[in-house]
Amino acid sequence: MLAAGAVGTMQNRSERDTFADMYASRLARLWAVERGLAFGRLDHADEGRLYIGKIGMTDDDQRRLLIDWRAPVAQPFYRATPTAPMGVTRRRHLQTRGRDVIGVDDDLLDLDALTDDDRATLNGEAALLAALDERRTGRMRDIVATIQSEQDRVIRSDLNGVLVVQGGPGTGKTVVALHRAAYLLYTHRERLERRGVLILGPNLTFLRYIEQVLPSLGETDVLLSTVGELYPGVTATRRDRPEVAAVKGDARMADVIAKAVRDRQRVPRKPIELQVGRITLTIDRQMLDNAKNKAGRSRRPHNQARAVFVRSLLTALARQQARKIGKGLIDDDELADLREDLRTEPVVKAALNRLWPYLTPQGLLLGLYGSAERLGHAASALTPEERRLLRRDGGEWTESDVPLLDEAAELLGDIDEQVLRATAMQAEEELAAARRAAENEREAELAYAREVLELTGLSDVMEAERLAERQRGDGPYLTTAERAAADRTWAYGHIIVDEAQELSPMAWRAVMRRCPTRSMTIVGDIAQTGSAAGARSWAEVLDPYVAGRWRQEQLTVNYRTPVELMDVAARVLATIDPGLRAPLSVREAGTRPWSAPLTALPELVAAEAADGGKVAVVAPDDLVPELGGRLAAAVPGAAVVTPGAGRGRGTEALDAPVAVMGVTDAKGLEFDSVIVAEPDLIAAQSPRGPSDLYVALTRATQRLGVVHERPLSPALRDLPSRSPEPANGL
């Protein structure tokens, strides 16, 4: 398409560009599914063979070559068992490298049909175990070839309603949620492509960790986000201290914000006198009450209700003015004229702005945090200590501010750009400056695009404007996900929330607002809740929204953590609640978890990293910088993820051979080898500390150790001491 050149009418060119776009994305999709394209075969007693792959394919004669794993006929690949074979006699897993088959692994489901040869080679779990044992790359991979039956049930569960997927660490909740997104898009393509699918994860590092999975399944148009990015225009990556986050996340904050908005619609006790020309006009209590009631009855958000308030007040003032200039009765036209004159009168404008100001969510929240008096009034339902925790002057937005900004935006409504300009000179100047900046940026982008086209020799087939537009990510070519990300009021077709136990009640309000149809998948583990504002039960989270209308699935098998490691974690789990059961591990590591003195950490990390696997040191938040410093000196390439730090946290923790981090940043991730520093300090660092320790102990796929100076609690006390030789020898 591109080689045809920039010929023909504008319409020809635009059609050509559209086709070029379409082919380019089709090509990108094909490249993405190349790895492990075909991974399974089903032999049926009567229907012959079907090959299962990441996408469906036919040959030139429209004969089926490959069945998409999400198609109903592929389901037996994941569900058939010897007791319920679903018509399948043999299920074959194909292992490939590039386009070569390097291994096959058969499940023979019709045991009567076995030949002696078959019996000798029966090895049902080989593909799964091989996948689980693979060294970690720092990025999650798809599991289409080895999805297990309980996971398949979750993936193919109905689109409608709220599905909770509860499961212990390593049971595949995240990976299953991602495959469910791919399945739902395949099965309900039209509905979901229009409204979009949103996946919410706990932090940016986690999103980087999982971002390859959906493209590798051929799905590229899903929006991955954190709660901290839900409010367009604000990217909050900083975290509040736990006690502050707990207050901001509390459901009572909804009333605090509502009250803060009402407090800005002021009715002063004394009448206000305005000198307009030679006449003194008075705004009295009754006029104000009247205007406020009218605005309230309009049921519009604050910024839009302002118009009602202003009109009512101006009408009353205009009548007063008419009386005062001796004009008794006036008709509607005269009234309108007087009203418009008053509207532009500076003293009147200033008074209206004081009485019912235009407010942005940011302005409202900063005004609230910045004033003990405002807080004292709006947050009277909070304790003095809680109010003190909210006090702050300026500063960067945090993750727990975002749901509050969203709440405020809902109550305030938009401010019309034109109104802004008309009412505030300052806003006009800011706007003009922003426009100038945007114009400069646009010119720079255009120059860059021209350069790219020159260099690639494509300057005659594509216009620089169009390339610049695409790079900027706006214009008519926005995908659904991009449009949704920019629109605070977007209603998604389906929302998946991962590590959902961490969301605060205020965050849930922001999430639910984005999914009026309540078609959601909520994935998490109550036993891993670390955030003080997080969930204690799914009923507590969901009953306010969908009481009695949500369903739950359990995942029970741990695919990440080997038996020896899980035994240790299970002892910690029992200290949280003796009734909690750890998931069953499917494999053994062959190495036992160990303990060693904290001082030995650098050598131990170096030994663990020696064989090239990914190593994480998970430490109490306060210790991370210091341990990071010590390790950086001893182990080249070690990355430090500072707890609660702002922007820029991305892939370093995933790509480095060794990473040091707090538990919050380790949530949802996994590493070949994990060393937990000062476990008892982790357990003591917050009210949900024991859950944090449980999370830390379940991050490893192969090896686990603890290093400590403080005495170990009974759950960890009998770990054998680490001997000096390398890990493999343990």
Ligand SMILES: Nc1ncnc2c1ncn2[C@@H]1O[C@H](COP(=O)(O)OP(=O)(O)OP(=O)(O)O)[C@@H](O)[C@H]1O
């Ligand atoms: N059926 C499967 N086949 C192959 N690998 C699997 C399968 N199920 C899960 N895994 C692997 O197990 C690991 C754990 O999965 P995942 O991170 O989704 O678990 P999780 O339940 O979200 O854990 P956590 O709650 O601890 O974050 C991942 O490496 C995942 O790829």
